[in-house]
Amino acid sequence: MLRGLGARLARHGSCALTGIIAHLRLLPPPRTAPGAGLLCAGAALSRGKPKSAIINCKNRCAKYCPSYIPLPSSWAVSIPFFHVVFTGKNEYDLLVIGGGSGGLACAKEAAQFGRKVAVLDYVEPSPQGTAWGLGGTCVNVGCIPKKLMHQAALLGSSLKDAQHYGWSISQPVHHTWSVMAQSVQNYVKSLNWGHRVQLQEKKVKYFNIKGSFSDPHTVRGLTKAGKEVSCYNIVIATGGRPKYPVHVAGALEYGITSDDLFWLKESPGKTLIVGASYVSLECAGFLTGIGLDTTVMMRSIPLRGFDQQMASLVTEHMESYGTKFLKRCFPTKVEKLKSNRLQVTWKNADLGTEETDSFNTVMWAVGRAPDTKTLNLEAAGVKTNSETGKIIVDASEATSVPHIYAIGDITEGRPELTPTAIAAGKLLAQRLFSQSSELMDYDNVPTTVFTPLEYGCVGLSEEAAVQRHGSDNIEVYHAYYKPLEFTVAERDATQCYIKMVCLREREQRILGLHFIGPNAGEVIQGFALGIKCGATYPQMMKTVGIHPTCAEEVTKLHITKRSGLDATVTGC
């Protein structure tokens, strides 16, 4: 029977029922199918067979086979150990909407398993007209350009320190924005190209078009041709875009966002950044570092969601570093002056006064909104959180519609970070196409805020630990330390601080670690492994420090907040 079937398939590439050219693929039996091997009892080639048998087989295929496309013309034949499914032409095993950190990782992983994958990526230009290539927020208007510009600013500080170490550098040192911007922008463009080459090499089909759902399994490209792609498994990974404030006149016409900042060809000059997020503080930090007059306007607390004691230390350092802060203030309008400068009017909530000042650039960093406008999620039936607009997903990144998934910044309740999006994307591809059942673990995700004095953390903030366990059940070890490099350079280390939050009982598991200092990201990365493995305070104390470093101070923490003792580290 097998040979006959093979011969028949080889002779007639088309579906016996409708004549549609069929795409034949042999797939391994899905894990969850009942009884290994033979899948559909009684199913057979359709011609001459009862419709009911075909429908039963189709229903079971739809339930168990990840690649099954429910077309009217498709029919299934069971061969021991293989399940043969005919699908229509131009179908993909996976369609990924969004070519950013999560989308590309998911697509490339799926392609590794020999699947037909397509990626749609499209960048709607910002209101100021900025657009960019493949790679998503991280590559183009996020992590990458941010860290490079942060480095540019740090180098400025190093140049100032250098004199103390014997270098003759004429002061004051001068920074040219356009030189930095061009280098950064060129590097980003090389990453865009690198992603293009990678997709091509991994045989992932790439369309530079905006996708919109017509139904749960059809996505239409919003181009003149309106090309439609049908696919059973769809991953939405369109991320987010910066929000503009709604009630501030002139906000849209005259303000920019992080989308534009990194692509400016000319220096932003005297800048006002409105917002208290890490986007605001990081950008304000490097603008100050390269010598620009920079002001941050905050309505309430800095770095909401982060440990607030650490957040205060971060902003304190920025103030001593030269960034101006307008605390408890919110803007009411932005107007353009004849000189082309922008006049901003704001209310001071504490003093009840109204103030104004003029700037060359006003940047909004008041939050990011999920990019779902043109997706037409209603047509797919995908549910979103009514408040945030983000897509609701379960632990397996599945949305409210079977076989539509979502990963990355667009998902509700997930960290807005590149590594989590990438990991979630890879694991999703493995679950879909490679017999894996591993879910993404979102616990103890380390992160770092790249302000001039960096803040790295992993695990719970002190507030969250208190809320979860009660202040009597936690012990907070802390220390103020001075990086060795700061001493000769006569740098102020007042805000260099480490805090470790542990459980008080039994093995004293470490719940959270917080570090402010140079290279905080590099410091915290290693400790994140320890936290993941359930490291305890005694284990940390048994860990020998590397000398002389800042990180070793973590292994030496012994003063508790509870003791009230002075937590300043004394010499070695």
Added chain:
Amino acid sequence: MGWEEVQVRGYPEFVRTAQSYHGRAIFALFCGDKDAEGRSWCPDCVTAEPIVRKELHNLPDESVFIYCLVGDRAYWKDPNNEFRKNLKLTGVPTLLKYGTPQKLVEEECFKGELVRMLFTED
């Protein structure tokens, strides 16, 4: 008007030629020198050249294709040669779009689809 090809040898001639076409899209293929029989000392260049030439018809109108012989093997191996220092070339063959970060290096040049992508995409 379609695209045109120019053949040059050595760094100074390459730079002069590229500058003379300033304002147009310039694509360049860098290969090792060829001997009297027309064979390059660089085996990868021998493989890549016909593949690249096969895709030349995809070049955009008004663009220029510069075929550049870099020098002999000894010159190329010198880590301070001008191509390495100034154009940041790391290997031959290299196919690049001049003035952009878009390039294909060594085995990447063997893939017709990648060459086509370099010629046709922004």
